[in-house]
Amino acid sequence: MRILTTAVLLSCATFALTAQAAGDAEAGAEKISACVACHGKDGQATAPIYPNLNGQSAQYLESSLKAYREGQRSGGMAAMMTPQAQSLSDEDIADIAAYYSQQ
16 A cells, blocks of 8 residues: 555656646746747748748757856857747746647
8 A cells, every 4th residue: 555655646746746747838928039030929030041941840949058158069050049939937937838839
């Protein structure tokens, strides 16, 4: 019985952490004002040099934004994205990623 109780508690804790880690797409919609100029409100790029964000996985978008924020990406887009991402909190990034992944 003890093992079953422990397993259930661990499962609940894992679920709670997973649910908490996910961003809020509605909150993300309020945080994309700087993103819209290049990536559009619906995630469709405004010019061919910018990537489309709609439909990308939230996990990918989140890890990409964090990499820009922490200076781990270099190349053409890093010069534009790093300053944008540096002002974002982890919550902002999760929310924006959730929003664009649902477009």
